[in-house]
Amino acid sequence: xxxxxxxxxxxxxxxxxxxxxxxxxxxxxxxxxxxxxxxxxxxxxxxxxxxxxxxxxxxxxxxxxxxxxxxxxxxxxxxxxxxxxxxxxxxxxxxxxxxxxxxxxxxxxxxxxxxxxxxxxxxxxxxxxxxxxxxxxxxxxxxxxxxxxxxxxxxxxxxxxxxxxxxxxxxxxxxxxxxxxxxxxxxxxxxxxxxxxxxxxxxxxxxxxxxxxxxxxxxxxxxxxxxxxxxxxxxxxxxxxxxxxxxxxxxxxxxxxxxxxxxxxxxxxxxxxxxxxxxxxxxxxxxxxxxxxxxxxxxxxxxxxxxxxxxxxxxxxxxxxxxxxxxxxxxxxxxxxxxxxxxxxxxxxxxxxxxxxxxxxxxxxxxxxxxxxxxxxxxxxxxxxxxxxxxxxxxxxxxxxxxxxxxxxxxxxxxxxxxxxxxxxxxxxxxxxxxxxxxxxxxxxxxxxxxxxxxxxxxxxxxxxxxxxxxxxxxxxxxxxxxxxxxxxxxxxxxxx
Numbered sequence: 001x002x003x004x005x006x007x008x009x010x011x012x013x014x015x016x017x018x019x020x021x022x023x024x025x026x027x028x029x030x031x032x033x034x035x036x037x038x039x040x041x042x043x044x045x046x047x048x049x050x051x052x053x054x055x056x057x058x059x060x061x062x063x064x065x066x067x068x069x070x071x072x073x074x075x076x077x078x079x080x081x082x083x084x085x086x087x088x089x090x091x092x093x094x095x096x097x098x099x100x101x102x103x104x105x106x107x108x109x110x111x112x113x114x115x116x117x118x119x120x121x122x123x124x125x126x127x128x129x130x131x132x133x134x135x136x137x138x139x140x141x142x143x144x145x146x147x148x149x150x151x152x153x154x155x156x157x158x159x160x161x162x163x164x165x166x167x168x169x170x171x172x173x174x175x176x177x178x179x180x181x182x183x184x185x186x187x188x189x190x191x192x193x194x195x196x197x198x199x200x201x202x203x204x205x206x207x208x209x210x211x212x213x214x215x216x217x218x219x220x221x222x223x224x225x226x227x228x229x230x231x232x233x234x235x236x237x238x239x240x241x242x243x244x245x246x247x248x249x250x251x252x253x254x255x256x257x258x259x260x261x262x263x264x265x266x267x268x269x270x271x272x273x274x275x276x277x278x279x280x281x282x283x284x285x286x287x288x289x290x291x292x293x294x295x296x297x298x299x300x301x302x303x304x305x306x307x308x309x310x311x312x313x314x315x316x317x318x319x320x321x322x323x324x325x326x327x328x329x330x331x332x333x334x335x336x337x338x339x340x341x342x343x344x345x346x347x348x349x350x351x352x353x354x355x356x357x358x359x360x361x362x363x364x365x366x367x368x369x370x371x372x373x374x375x376x377x378x379x380x381x382x383x384x385x386x387x388x389x390x391x392x393x394x395x396x397x398x399x400x401x402x403x404x405x406x407x408x409x410x411x412x413x414x415x416x417x418x419x420x421x422x423x424x425x426x427x428x429x430x431x432x433x434x435x436x437x438x439x440x441x442x443x444x445x446x447x448x449x450x451x452x453x454x455x456x457x458x459x460x461x462x463x464x465x466x467x468x469x470x471x472x473x474x475x476x477x478x479x480x481x482x483x484x485x486x487x488x489x490x491x492x493x494x495x496x497x
Contacts, residue, residue: 332439
């Protein structure tokens with residue numbers, strides 16, 4: 001173990017490793033500060049540049065982008081009340097009010113410190129619990145893996161949108177895409193329409209770049225107000241020691257909320273920010289002031305949404321179940337380097353696991369430094385006209401897609417899924433369930449068919465094995481909990497009536 005720790009530390013703290021993490025945090029913060037550009041989009045677009053880079057360095061860069069973007073969304077939310085990322089929506093409630101009073105700098109400073117607190121807390125939880133969960137998962141067989149994949153698909157479908165039906169449709173589209181190509185068991189050609197490019201299945205990276213890159217560009221063109229000029233000046237970035245001391249309880253509770261929500265498969269940062277904000281308001285001595293510019297509101301949201309980063313890595317690394325849409329894209333980075341996330345990762349490549357643990361902590365430090373030192377610069381960046389920015393992003397989408405296979409078919413795939421991503425946004429269908437459907441589809445299919453082979457076609461195998469039965473029961477509770485909660489909240493006479 002000590003040997004693996006030393007090797008991982010040598011990689012993380014090497015000049016190249018530190019440079020990549022710093023660049024990742026910087027890029028992520030810039031992307032997060034620009035309204036409409038998300039962490040998932042940045043990771044998807046920049047994924048192809050990790051070709052030829054060792055997998056540990058590639059993951060360091062991607063984690064830096066993820067952490068930076070989660071904090072960067074605060075800048076535009078505070079200064080112009082336009083959240084840079086969906087997770088920063090709640091931050092704007094109090095952050096923008098603080099900026100109007102001339103306290104925008106303090107709001108950004110509190111957000112950076114809270115993000116650092118939440119990120120480090122979730123990293124500690126990841127280090128403690130991930131190996132334990134991986135040790136349990138090593139005993140899993142095909143029935144348990146199918147149950148896990150089913151849980152991931154159900155939970156993402158029901159937790160990412162107000163309409164479970166739209167979530168289910170999105171998951172179904174992802175599953176449909178995942179079966180294109182040769183059957184993994186029989187070798188039969190499926191849905192390729194005699195196109196040799198499609199016989200090996202649709203490449204994951206162009207699909208992701210299209211959905212999150214070009215799809216967002218098209219949506220921005222659909223919604224943008226061109227020529228809009230935004231100017232902001234900020235000063236006084238650091239809160240006082242007394243203010244920070246009074247926020248300790250909020251930092252801790254919000255970190256716990258963010259880590260738990262992040263560990264549940266789904267795009268949890270927005271949900272975590274909302275729950276942490278609600279918790280802070282309910283436990284406040286002056287709840288009526290929330291929304292008028294109180295530092296507790298900013299601290300709770302930003303701490304929770306950055307705690308999601310470490311939490312979402314727990315199911316990703318230990319079970320191979322993406323904890324969020326961004327983690328689903330990052331799984332593409334693993335797969336590009338022939339690394340399969342799951343319990344065997346801890347046994348076969350412990351050095352990579354330790355480097356991920358260490359790099360997450362270092363990335364949070366860089367995020368704090370960049371968030372505080374670069375706030376003034378980022379305040380000017382949000383005034384860049386979108387009609388200058390969007391062509392650059394489109395070019396990156398095309399180049400990134402072509403670099404995957406060096407064929408125009410990858411570019412065509414990216415364009416098709418870019419249009420699909422745009423249409424899904426217009427009609428308010430979530431894209432995260434589709435992404436996770438593409439990722440978990442092969443695992444679900446292969447595990448289901450292997451389980452049926454083991455049981456000679458009997459579905460009873462899923463309910464006679466303790467592991468798979470427990471996971472299916474958890475899925476049922478997770479799915480039915482909102483209905484049970486509403487039922488329990490009714491008065492006895494209402495239930496009888």
